[in-house]
Amino acid sequence: MASVSDYNAAIIQEFRATGGHPGGEWAGTPMILIHHIGAKSGIERVTPLGCLPLGDGRFAVVASNGGSPAHPAWYHNLLAHPVISVEVSSETFTALAEELDPAARAGLWPTLVERFPTVGKYQASTTRQIPVFILTRQDRPCPSKTPNVEDTHDR
Numbered sequence: 001m002a003s004v005s006d007y008n009a010a011i012i013q014e015f016r017a018t019g020g021h022p023g024g025e026w027a028g029t030p031m032i033l034i035h036h037i038g039a040k041s042g043i044e045r046v047t048p049l050g051c052l053p054l055g056d057g058r059f060a061v062v063a064s065n066g067g068s069p070a071h072p073a074w075y076h077n078l079l080a081h082p083v084i085s086v087e088v089s090s091e092t093f094t095a096l097a098e099e100l101d102p103a104a105r106a107g108l109w110p111t112l113v114e115r116f117p118t119v120g121k122y123q124a125s126t127t128r129q130i131p132v133f134i135l136t137r138q139d140r141p142c143p144s145k146t147p148n149v150e151d152t153h154d155r
Helices: 004-017 073-080 102-115 117-124
Strands: 031-037 044-050 052-055 058-062 083-088 091-099 132-137
Touching (some): 102 132
């Protein structure tokens, strides 16, 4: 069985090879790659995520971690370093990641579950409230890339 890191590396490779449209179980799901800095390690990582495009350069992402009791590591990374780089299709830009407050999350949650029913199943399988972030495109160049970028999911 492949590790999460190997699985994500394959998705990242396919994402980039297809201009942001991987197939298989991800076919038809809008997807982005986020470049985020480790909250503890300081290492830049790349994580593939399904997303809900909201228009005006905004994307919603759900920190479901497959319904596990713990948040994914990228959740902590976005809280610590909210200015990130995002790959959408074949474009890369800087974005600001902001966790939705409970009222805003409650307003968006039904749309997320309608579009992605698995998200609702993940919420039903855990006692934690699954966080939602809005990634908002910023009008500035991307931060420079570090040479030690790791393609991962949960670090």
